[in-house]
Amino acid sequence: RKEVEQDPGPFNVPEGATVAFNCTYSNSASQSFFWYRQDCRKEPKLLMSVYSSGNEDGRFTAQLNRASQYISLLIRDSKLSDSATYLCVVNIRGYQKVTFGTGTKLQVIP
């Protein structure tokens, strides 16, 4: 089983739709969690950290479920500019590295 797993997609959604991605992680010692965004032919950039209590940033909501070992990202009112690959990132306690998921591709259609 991969350390961090994501549905690769693509998710094709119309503008204005709400879309949700999940990411599962295998190591229960995982300590911190992030969502990064990677545009086509660009570098990954931090979208948001994921806190135990869940957190929201505008149209984006991230949640963590430690019992089931998954994190989620919800995007409301999708914009064309949201089209990108969304990478789930997990840091494992005791390891000095973060592990990236393979990413979920989102395409928002006019």
Next chain:
Amino acid sequence: DTAVSQTPKYLVTQMGNDKSIKCEQNLGHDTMYWYKQDSKKFLKIMFSYNNKELIINETVPNRFSPKSPDKAHLNLHINSLELGDSAVYFCASSPQDGNQETQYFGPGTRLLVL
């Protein structure tokens, strides 16, 4: 001002050649990384340096040799290039060791081995 920069952005070379990729960060970060992103877009860590000291070396062939002359620079030298080395190589930095810290990525170096 570019925070994390890499040179070159594109590198096309023949199998068997030796090449280097340079990375510099002006963020004052202590930790720098090299990642490889293959054709399936999987981003995998290769090396991590903290204050010029190697702290992570992920089962990378010894044809790949990182060098950190100071904490603002982490270069990657690749000997005897193979077709499978074709990928995008990203340099990144973070204030500490990546533990609960944001990673800042460079624009990537697209390597094509012919």
